[in-house]
Amino acid sequence: MVAEVEALSGPLRVGTGVSVSGVRKAYGDVVALDGVDLRVAAGELVAVVGPSGCGKSTLLSLVCGLEPADAGTVEAPAAALMPQRDGLLPWLSALDNAALALRVAGASKAAAREAAHAHFVRFGLEGFEKARPATLSGGMRQRVAFLRTLLAGRPLLCLDEPFGALDALTRTQAQTWLAEALAREPRTVLLVTHDVEEAVLLADRVVLLSQRPGRVVSVLDVPLARPRARTEQAVVELRERALAALGVAE
Amino acid sequence: MIPPLIVLAVLIGGWELICQAGWVDPLLLPAPSAVATSLWEDRAILGPDLAVTTQEVVFGLLAALVLGIVLAVAMHLVPMLDRALRPLVVGSQAVPIPVLAPLIVFALGFGLAPKIVVVALICFFPVVVNVADGLRDVDPDARRVLNALGTSRWQRLRFLEAPSALPAGFTGLRIAAAVAVIGAVLAETAGSTAGLGHLIITANAQLASARVFAATALLVFEAVALYVLFSALERRVVSWSPRTVS
Numbered sequence: 365m366v367a368e369v370e371a372l373s374g375p376l377r378v379g380t381g382v383s384v385s386g387v388r389k390a391y392g393d394v395v396a397l398d399g400v401d402l403r404v405a406a407g408e409l410v411a412v413v414g415p416s417g418c419g420k421s422t423l424l425s426l427v428c429g430l431e432p433a434d435a436g437t438v439e440a441p442a443a444a445l446m447p448q449r450d451g452l453l454p455w456l457s458a459l460d461n462a463a464l465a466l467r468v469a470g471a472s473k474a475a476a477r478e479a480a481h482a483h484f485v486r487f488g489l490e491g492f493e494k495a496r497p498a499t500l501s502g503g504m505r506q507r508v509a510f511l512r513t514l515l516a517g518r519p520l521l522c523l524d525e526p527f528g529a530l531d532a533l534t535r536t537q538a539q540t541w542l543a544e545a546l547a548r549e550p551r552t553v554l555l556v557t558h559d560v561e562e563a564v565l566l567a568d569r570v571v572l573l574s575q576r577p578g579r580v581v582s583v584l585d586v587p588l589a590r591p592r593a594r595t596e597q598a599v600v601e602l603r604e605r606a607l608a609a610l611g612v613a614e
Numbered sequence: 615m616i617p618p619l620i621v622l623a624v625l626i627g628g629w630e631l632i633c634q635a636g637w638v639d640p641l642l643l644p645a646p647s648a649v650a651t652s653l654w655e656d657r658a659i660l661g662p663d664l665a666v667t668t669q670e671v672v673f674g675l676l677a678a679l680v681l682g683i684v685l686a687v688a689m690h691l692v693p694m695l696d697r698a699l700r701p702l703v704v705g706s707q708a709v710p711i712p713v714l715a716p717l718i719v720f721a722l723g724f725g726l727a728p729k730i731v732v733v734a735l736i737c738f739f740p741v742v743v744n745v746a747d748g749l750r751d752v753d754p755d756a757r758r759v760l761n762a763l764g765t766s767r768w769q770r771l772r773f774l775e776a777p778s779a780l781p782a783g784f785t786g787l788r789i790a791a792a793v794a795v796i797g798a799v800l801a802e803t804a805g806s807t808a809g810l811g812h813l814i815i816t817a818n819a820q821l822a823s824a825r826v827f828a829a830t831a832l833l834v835f836e837a838v839a840l841y842v843l844f845s846a847l848e849r850r851v852v853s854w855s856p857r858t859v860s
Contacts, residue, residue: 425758428758428761428762429762430758430761430762442764443762444762444763445758445759445762446759447755447756447758447759448755449753449755450755451753451755451756451758451759452756453753453756453773453774453777454854454855455777455780455852455854464759464773465763467773468760468763468765468769468773469763496854498854512759516763522762
């Protein structure tokens with residue numbers, strides 16, 4: 365069982381990539397997405413940026429197969445979702461929360477814990493295995509939530525504003541460990557954020573969505589080496605270009 | 615623990631003063647000291663009746679708990695069943711027990727069975743409603759995570775909904791504990807040979823007001839004791855809930 369669990373969380377399970385074409389999704393009279401096209405190559409990290417309420421979370425729901433599109437097609441490999449608020453289960457310890465996806469996949473409690481614990485040191489969670497989410501800091505909660513997402517062993521990770529609720533300092537740290545974790549365990553990643561800088565720091569490409577109904581305004585390539593610093597000239601320039609494309613003058 | 619004791623002391627003290635002053639007929643309202651005397655002197659009568667009533671309450675509560683949880687889970691898993699049964703569940707609470715209890719006694723006799731049925735009937739509503747609502751009101755983000763993982767219906771119930779429903783379930787159980795005692799007494803007044811409700815009827819007929827109040831005091835104590843017991847149990851089981859973190 366342990367071997368099976370390790371295979372699940374093994375490296376380089378990047379799968380096939382994501383293809384979204386002409387997707388439309390409405391809730392009653394509210395059109396969330398209209399004619400959205402999006403490609404994420406296997407192993408690529410694509411950030412989707414847009415103003416609040418532009419249908420970013422809806423896009424992730426469609427890619428994760430949580431709801432069907434009204435029109436258009438969505439092709440995506442099996443995905444694991446990291447929601448905006450961590451979605452940790454308050455009655456489980458940090459370790460059991462991280463191991464949840466393995467438990468759901470049928471691993472025994474002991475095997476799932478063992479597999480999850482192997483990552484605790486690297487994520488700076490050692491010593492907090494038995495802590496309940498309510499007693500963890502916001503940054504630690506996000507790390508547990510990300511670990512749970514990673515351990516699902518899915519080729520695609522859908523991150524829905526993972527650091528939106530964190531303070532600026534913690535968010536900076538979170539972006540660093542996310543980049544490091546993905547360097548260790550590559551996945552195809554679709555990252556939704558309202559933070560243009562975060563997108564430029566982390567992504568291979570940045571997709572800019574318009575106000576509701578969400579449409580793709582522009583796609584920016586980020587051909588910069590990692591790790592990137594927010595003060596780099598190229599990062600600053602790309603950030604300004606993205607903001608300009610979104611119609612935000614700075 | 616101290617504040618309720620102070621309130622109790624003031625209430626009992628005031629009551630004693632009113633009785634000592636001779637403002638009320640002791641036949642109508644015996645003094646607390648008279649009730650206390652009766653509690654002690656009639657302990658050979660009160661004790662066995664308390665045991666009988668406690669048995670009815672405990673078994674009735676257990677029956678309500680088991681049936682209530684089974685029904686709530688069934689209603690949760692099958693929305694059609696929820697729509698079909700919810701009016702009946704609410705209606706069951708509106709049936710006046712004094713009307714129903716004699717019929718149940720008539721059908722099941724003077725023993726333990728009709729009391730368990732009446733207690734369960736009264737207690738089952740808060741259990742069903744609270745558990746059913748608790749199963750439904752889960753963290754939407756956690757639900758999205760589990761749905762994206764492709765969990766089965768059973769897994770969502772086991773990993774997400776059932777633990778989420780525990781605090782609400784305990785709320786239902788604590789409400790049930792308070793009303794269970796009423797149910798037992800109502801069932802006993804409809805027809806019985808023992809129990810505190812039975813004792814109250816006979817003591818009333820003998821104009822033994824102090825004994826009536828002594829039996830009532832025991833009933834109140836029993837309800838409070840059950841409530842405290844379930845609260846303590848909740849603190850142990852639902853140790854993550856903000857309500858239980860003191």
